[in-house]
Amino acid sequence: MKQVKVGIIGCGNISSIYLKNLKLFKSVDLVAVSDIDLKRAEAKAAEFGIFRALSPEKMLKDKEIKIIVNLTVPKVHKEVAMAAIRAGKSVYNEKPLAITREDGKKIITSAKKKGVLVGCAPDTFMGAGLQTVRRIIDSGEIGRPVAATAFLMGAGPEGWHPNPEFFYQKGGGPLFDMGPYYITALVNLIGPVKRVTSSAQISFKERIKGSEPKKGKRIKVEVPTHVAGVLDFKAGAVGTIIVSFDVKAAGLPRMEIYCEKGTISVPDPNTFNGPVKIKRSNKGEWEDIALTYGYSDNSRGLGVADMAYALMSGRKHRASGELAFHVLDVMQSLHEASEKGKHIMLSTTCAKPEAMVKGLKAFELEK
Ligand SMILES: NC(=O)c1ccc[n+]([C@@H]2O[C@H](COP(=O)([O-])OP(=O)(O)OC[C@H]3O[C@@H](n4cnc5c(N)ncnc54)[C@H](O)[C@@H]3O)[C@@H](O)[C@H]2O)c1
Secondary structure (H helix, E strand, O other), X not given: OOOEEEEEEOOOOOHHHHHHHHOOOOOEEEEEEEOOOHHHHHHHHHHHOOOEEEOXXXXXXXXXOOEEEEOOOHHHHHHHHHHHHHOOXXXXXXXXXXXXXXXXXXXXXXXXXXXXXXXXXXOHHHOHHHHHHHHHHHHOOOOOEXXXXXXXXXXXXXXXXXXXXXXXXXXXXXXXXXXXXXXXXXXXXXXXXXXXXXXXXXXXXXXXXXXOOOOOOEEEOOOOOEEEEEEEEOOOOEEEEEEEOOOOOOXXXXXXXXXXXXXXXXXXXXXXXXXEEEEEOOOOOOEEEOOOOOOOOOOOOHHHHHHHHHHHHOOOOOOEHHHHHHHHHHHHHHHHHHHHOOOEEOOOOOOOOOOOOOOOOOOOOOO
């Protein structure tokens, strides 16, 4: 099978799982890694047996590399993506696509002009758990969704992440950091959002770093860390979302979809796995649903592999820029709704991504 040559920019915390998986996907040939801190790139190249560690400038000049996987911190996602696009390369960003709607739009329109593709994490919605939920909804066996809930109730990442500052700067916070998993999953299951409102706040002005290095360092909080929002979907369902870094303990489910004839308990959208459960209105017990799709392990990079197929065949890719731009618009609009004290009508939309194919071989996406 033909492959697309791929390079990674950004060799921090999340890069290891991409390096591990991108070496295995059949549509991808991972040829080089890069970081503004070249030593980090060299260390990852040595650890994962990648032939070349390059500066970002050198990587962008390499004619063979067709996709740049952008694993830098959110505030430079746009700058790195735009440099890749200018160099004539398709780009796959880690989430969020960018930290403002305007930056997201620039990435999308520039890529279109240049004739290259944009993709974006998360790709967890392509995994076995969320695809099994998608099949239940698409089959209509428990009717159409009338409502949904999504809850990320946590105490923040400064206790474990070695460089947690970016989580509290513009482009971070629970909404821009964790919201993409929940909102992307909801859009994949129910379709695009048409209107949102919310209340958001900074509950604590400072956070204390609990991880090494610089344990005990104070971090100034610049973005809301508790957001309670409402999403009106075009298809008619109403979603309730709470994302928080300010909660010490909670007992809420991750996600539930309430349909006309029953409820689906949806797995954690930050994973590729289950469990998936249904409570049908005519049955007394919750029913465990077997996962009927591949990719139940941590398959980060699946969206990149899918984009490589799209580049080779001209078909659409699932974790697309269009989807991520809509999710970015939902997130920014949730913040704006709270600031302005009103509902916001969204200016973007997107198509539901294609469902995954059943019975795929490991590390392939097409039969
Ligand atoms: N850490 C996680 O568990 C996790 C999980 C899922 C997604 N993500 C996302 O992945 C992205 C990266 O997160 P991380 O945790 O790996 O951060 P990190 O700070 O550990 O790593 C980021 C890397 O990018 C490099 N970098 C920064 N600016 C650059 C530039 N202009 N050019 C080239 N390299 C540059 C840094 O030197 C660093 O090595 C973020 O968007 C984050 O939201 C992280």
